[in-house]
Amino acid sequence: MGVELIQFLLVLAAVASGWLLGYFYRPKKRSHSSDDNASSYYKGLNYLLGEQAGAAVMTVINELPVNIETLPTHLALGNLMRSKGEVDGAIRIHQNLLSRPSLPKEKLYQVNLELARDYISAGLFDRAERLLRDVVDESPQYRSDALEHLQGIYQSEKEWDQAIAVALLRLPQRRWLKKSAAPTAAERAVECSLSHYHCEKAQPLLAAHDIKSASKELQMARSYDNDNVRAYLLLAKVAITQKKPQQALELLHSVIERQPAFAKEVLPLFREAFVDFGNRAGYLDALKRIAEKVSSTAFITECALQLAEQASSESALSYLYDAARKRPTIVLLLSVLDQQDSDVGQSAVLVTQLLDQLKAERPIYRCRHCGFSGQKLHWLCPSCEQWGTIAPIRGIQGD
Ligand SMILES: [Zn+2]
Structure with a gap:
């Protein structure tokens, strides 16, 4: 609400300043009187105060001359139209500006960039791509913005190779010459996206059993972001496919070390690395250790299930009670109720129903x-x- 209000006031200010500039810089030979023009501006502002902001903006635009002083007003109104979802209006405003050769070249690149953003909003990626390529080649000032939008387009289209090529252009050379230099937040975000693009490329390769190429992509993913959990999980999958459970477990342990919140995502692969390779007893021990260390509900409930299978349901239940007392969660309470005998009584049934519902909705x-x-x-x-x-x-x- 606050942001909307500020945006609205900014546009009002922009319109007001644009009106004043337009009023004073207006060529003398215009056919209609300035009183008529003033009344249409007020009509426009009136609209802006009501629901019909789109109509208001177009009224203002039609009356406002195009020159270097009024350009910011045109651009602000174009942005307003786009942010209100009136992309056709935004495109008309920006195309109108491009048809004016009186504007300096660098400003026209700025308009190109805005028009590309309109096309992106309208889903017209081909047109946006052409404009952005021009800006990248011709305008040092807007190159970096244009590259960011281009990367966004390729990412939306899942064109990972092109997204990688553009993302690399956004990283300065010094990052590769001097790897030790700490990256800026923006460079870090680009490296993080590069890491995920390589994971995106690895996934279908892994599904097609092209293990060698998948591994190569995942090593690239790690080289850009050594904390990318996804790369570790996929590498563990590769190791399991290659029948190297020990290697898979090392990778999974390092995920738990680095980002314990992802224990839940580690568990299915953890199970595969033990159980598929016939090491059930080792599995239970390892589960207990990790459950203790990171206190993950997923690991604790899995541990209880294994205890019920390998030892007894009593030991599973007492293990769960113990864990739930230390750190109660919905999932743990449901597991306790599930492990109890069937004669738990009606109130327990109601509690179970409630918890199931909570679990489904959370x-x-x-x-x-x-x-x-x-x-x-x-x-x-x-x-x-x-x-x-x-x-x-x-x-x-x-x-
Ligand atoms: Zn988010």
Whole structure:
């Protein structure tokens, strides 16, 4: 609400200053009187105060001359139209500006960039791509913005090779000459996306059993971001496919060391690395150790299941009671109720129903960048479009 208000006031200020500039710089030979023009501006501002902001903006644009002084107003109104979803209007405003050769060249590149953003909003990626390529080649001032948008286009289209090529252009040479230099936050974000692009490339290769190429991609993924959990999980999968359970376990242990919140994601591969290779007893010991260390609900419940199978249901139940007393979570309480005998009584049945409902409705993952939450692990946040910012939720409702 606050942001909207500020944006609205900014546009009002922009319109007001544009009106004044337009008023004073207006060529004398215009056919209609300035009183008529003034009334149409006020009509426009009136619209802006109501629902019809689109119509208001077009009224203002039609009356406002195009010159270097009024350019910021045109651009602000174009952005307003795009942010309101009126992309056609934004495109018209920006195309109108491009048809004016009176504007300096560098300013025209800025307009090109804005028009490309309109095309991206409209899903017209081909047109946006052409404009952005021009800006990259011709305008040192807007090159970096244009590269960022180009990378976004290739990412949306899942053109990973092209996304990689563009992302590399965004990293300064010194990063490769002097690897020790600490990256800026922006460079770090580019490296993080590069790491995920290589993971994206590795996944279909792994599915097609091209292990050699998949491994190569994953090593690249690690070289760009050595903390990328996804690269470790995929490398562990590769190791399991190659029948190297020990190597897989080392990778999985390092995920738990670096990012214990991902214990839940590690568990299925952990099980494969032990059970598929016939080491059930080793599995239970390892589960206990990790459950103790990171206090992961997923590991604790799996441990109880193994205890029930390998030892007795009593030992499983007492293990669960112990863990739930230390750190109660919905999932642990459900496991306790599940392990108890069938004569638990009606109240326990009701509690189970309630907990099941809570469990079904709770979000499991949350983005640490924007707070988006959901029940599926996205490596690219669907809300803020950052790579690797979503992690499993820890706490009473989570792992
Ligand atoms: Zn996010």
